Amino acid sequence: MAQPQVILRYLNLLVTPFPPVQPNDASPLGKKSYHNSRQFASIQVPTIEQKRRDVRLSMAGRAVLLSFDEFMQEFVPAPAGETEPADRFKTADFSAIPHKVEFDMYEPMTAAFNQDWLLPHDVAVATPHKADGNVASMQKIDSGLYPRDDASHDSTRWLSIELSIECKTEPTQQDPLDDSGLAPEAWAGKRKEVLGQVMCYAVLVFNNQQRTHHFTLLLLGPMARIMRWDRSGLTATNKFDYTKKPEYLAQFLWRFGRMTPEQRGHDPTAQRILPGSDDYKLMHARADIQTKARDVLSS
Structure with missing residues (x-):
């Protein structure tokens, strides 16, 4: 039977209100934040x-x-009409990825991953060196998947990244989530910092x-988690050892590589307005007009 203090802790988690979101907060809800755009760099x-x-x-x-x-x-559904190569998943080799120095992880x-x-x-x-110059906060992520015809090989490109990839060396001390606790979020300071880091990348x-x-x-x-961000929060896998179960990582990459844009998270109801286009000018x-109207009313 659960101890009373454990039950009390669980109830407190259920009733504790979410911290208020400040006006300049960026969250995976997709709100614009002042310091993520060059347009607002002066008020960062x-x-x-x-x-x-x-x-x-x-x-x-x-x-x-x-x-x-x-x-x-x-x-992450299997593609329709294709048979998964289950035997090949099990023989996938990720053993060349080192685990002691973060910088050494990127190229291997x-x-x-780059197999047809x-x-x-x-x-x-791998893009650990150079940030996206279009983002005022100059944040960059270690690596990512990009379309082959729209990949940047020297810097992060937040406009075209398909899958964010972040590397850490510590399977527990840098793990932002906790498989064993009552709450999924880890409580240790360094682990919380990693959670904020990968959340900001999703933002x-x-x-x-x-x-x-x-x-x-x-x-x-040697461990990994797959994370999915949407407008309600975060869903993630339990941590798995991709050196002992390479089929997990291989199956994810194989399926992701064959997912439709909508399955990957692209919104089919929205269309990007490109600079110089008629819609952009309009x-x-x-x-x-709205800015001038406000200036007249406030004068």
Whole structure:
């Protein structure tokens, strides 16, 4: 029977209200944040560390953990009309990815992923050195999958990244989630920092693409989690050892490489307005009219 203090802790988690979201908070709800756009760079206020803390607090209590099989069945469907190469999944080799130094993980990881049978249309790119110059906060992610015809090989591109990939070396001390506790979010300070970090990366995808959801692959030394962000929060797999169960990571990459844009999280009801287009000019003309109208009313 559960101890009274355990029951009390669980009830407190259920009734504790979510921290209020501040006006400049960026959350996976897809709200624009002032410091994520060059347009608002002059009024940038929060530091990256503050932003990661704020976004983590705004998402408190909104994480759910599933087994790998449950997650795949729910969110990463097998492609219609294709037979999965189950035997090949089991013989996939990710053993060349080192686990002691984070910097050393990138190139072997992308080499292991960039196989045509795994990813027929995408390319894994390591981008730990150079940030996206279109984002005022200059945040970058270690790696990601990009369409082969729209990949950047020297910097993060939040406009076209398909799958975010973040690398850490510590399977527990840098794991932002907890499989064993009553609450999915980890409580240790360093682990919470990682949660805020990967959440901010998801925010940047929502801010720069028309998205209903977005996937992140988080490597933690020899362990991994697959994460899915949407407008209600985070759903993630339990942690798995991809050196002992390479079929898990291989199956995810194989299926992801064959998912439709909608299955990957692209919103089919929205269309990007490109600079220089007629719609772009019309949008700015209407914005100028509204701005002038406000100036007249306030004068």
